[in-house]
Amino acid sequence: MIISGGENIYPSEIENLLGSHPTVKDVAAIARPHALWGEAVHAVIVLRDGATTSEADILAWCDGRIAGFKRPKSVSLSGMTRCAYRDGQDFASRASRSPMTRSRRGRGR
Numbered sequence: 001m002i003i004s005g006g007e008n009i010y011p012s013e014i015e016n017l018l019g020s021h022p023t024v025k026d027v028a029a030i031a032r033p034h035a036l037w038g039e040a041v042h043a044v045i046v047l048r049d050g051a052t053t054s055e056a057d058i059l060a061w062c063d064g065r066i067a068g069f070k071r072p073k074s075v076s077l078s079g080m081t082r083c084a085y086r087d088g089q090d091f092a093s094r095a096s097r098s099p100m101t102r103s104r105r106g107r108g109r
Contacts, residue, residue, distance in 0.1 A: 002029070005037040009070050017066050018043055021058065023051035032074065043072040053077070 002009040014029035026046040034040035047053065055075040062071045 002031040002039050002041055004031075004034065004039050004041065004069055007069050009041060011041075014041055014043065014066070014070060014072065017062065018045065018058070018072075021053075021061055023047050023053045025049075025051075029072065034073070040073040041070065043075045045075060045077050047077060 002011060011029035015027050018024055018027040018029070024045055025048045028044045030042050030044065031039040032042040043058070045058065055077065058075045058077075059072065
């Protein structure tokens with residue numbers, strides 16, 4: 001879950017929306033640190049073979065299709081690795097957080 005300005009945002013909702021874009025083959029919605037809101041939505045997108053688009057096109061396409069606070073604030077049009085442990089390896093994106101806000105799962109509860 002992404003928490004932006006106290007609002008809960010489910011990545012699957014963003015992924016389902018962006019996955020319906022005609023040029024998108026695969027997508028992962030992840031949290032990025034944001035100075036004002038705590039976290040912001042970032043989309044990592046893999047395009048279909050031969051398809052082209054831009055970050056601005058993707059962001060404009062989202063307008064009117066999803067609430068403003070849920071819209072991605074940034075987009076990466078690149079490859080990503082899927083694995084059995086976590087889709088899109090979102091744990092790597094959260095590694096930049098301070099130690100006080102990182103999850104401590106599996107550390108001697």
